[in-house]
Amino acid sequence: MVKKYLILDDGTSFVGEAFGDLSTATGELAINSNLNNYQESLTDPLYHNQIITFTQPSIGNIGINPKSYESILTSAKGIVVHQEENISFSHLKNLSLNSFLKERHIPGICQIDTRALQKYVHTHNVKKASIVNNNDAHAFDQLQASVLSNQQIQSVATPKPYLVPGSGITIVVIDLGLRESIVRQLSKLNCNLIVVPWNTSFSEIKNLDPEGVVISSGPGSPEEIENSVIDNILEIQKELPLFGIGLGHELIAIVNGAKIKRLKIGHYGDNHPVKKIITNEIVYPHQAQDYAIVTDSVDTSKLIITYVDLINGTVQGLRSRDYPTFSVQFLPESALGIENNLDLFDEFIESVVAHRRVKYEL
Numbered sequence: 001m002v003k004k005y006l007i008l009d010d011g012t013s014f015v016g017e018a019f020g021d022l023s024t025a026t027g028e029l030a031i032n033s034n035l036n037n038y039q040e041s042l043t044d045p046l047y048h049n050q051i052i053t054f055t056q057p058s059i060g061n062i063g064i065n066p067k068s069y070e071s072i073l074t075s076a077k078g079i080v081v082h083q084e085e086n087i088s089f090s091h092l093k094n095l096s097l098n099s100f101l102k103e104r105h106i107p108g109i110c111q112i113d114t115r116a117l118q119k120y121v122h123t124h125n126v127k128k129a130s131i132v133n134n135n136d137a138h139a140f141d142q143l144q145a146s147v148l149s150n151q152q153i154q155s156v157a158t159p160k161p162y163l164v165p166g167s168g169i170t171i172v173v174i175d176l177g178l179r180e181s182i183v184r185q186l187s188k189l190n191c192n193l194i195v196v197p198w199n200t201s202f203s204e205i206k207n208l209d210p211e212g213v214v215i216s217s218g219p220g221s222p223e224e225i226e227n228s229v230i231d232n233i234l235e236i237q238k239e240l241p242l243f244g245i246g247l248g249h250e251l252i253a254i255v256n257g258a259k260i261k262r263l264k265i266g267h268y269g270d271n272h273p274v275k276k277i278i279t280n281e282i283v284y285p286h287q288a289q290d291y292a293i294v295t296d297s298v299d300t301s302k303l304i305i306t307y308v309d310l311i312n313g314t315v316q317g318l319r320s321r322d323y324p325t326f327s328v329q330f331l332p333e334s335a336l337g338i339e340n341n342l343d344l345f346d347e348f349i350e351s352v353v354a355h356r357r358v359k360y361e362l
Contacts, residue, residue, distance in 0.1 A: 217246025
């Protein structure tokens, strides 16, 4: 096996073995605590510019299934695992993880104690890392000097609108880095979907005659998004039922006067209990976030907090008091095996139907 090194931006290094592509990579370090579904994470636009570290000890033992992609493109810069497996226990396997990474030119490093790495990263607040062939001074200098692009949405979102036909209500999906599982869930509800680029104007959206709008999840900081996008969301909120997910949730919060902060430790996994305020129900949704709403900045005359993370206290859900608008920070779609939050899609459709009824009565 070829030696490979994971170097961190504080000067620390870990030695392991190469797998996947033999190139080098630099990115933000994302610690993923999911027990499975590594393929969905690797193809998720949320992981753009990131090196994913999986704390699950064995990765690769179910191969790659083309029906599980979150995107045709691969956004992750690299992968760090403890044990890389090429033995598949799934009849759906068509390709090994190692071969998949080689095809996508993604470097991997294995034989790393990923749980020790997780503890170190959280203790020392490490943000950036590189997978390299040598851990010499030059490699560290390059890591320190590297600047990751802040044009993340532009890199992963569709540049042109497209249609996903359905026989039901027409929904516009604003693509900020759209996960295919969102499309799958809305399609199961027979929605006629029109996916539009992130910077589509309100007038262009209105001309499509939608009955509701979904703002997708996506990578990067909400504070780096153009003001015109915020203005569009404000206009949409006034006229159409609106559902925001992930980054979409953060933008809806900003539109309604709330502030956003970067978390000291980002969270990628499904092991945080989240409380649904109205029922006191506890759910364990999939979360993938580096940013969160500042709780004290939420104007309770405009917004109701609907979900709260019981581990880090972050706001996980909002609902408007004045408009048919609601949002969640977590990812309610079921591609990662978490199906106890799919009622949020049903709730959105019910909101659209109710809004249409009121509109025609008027």
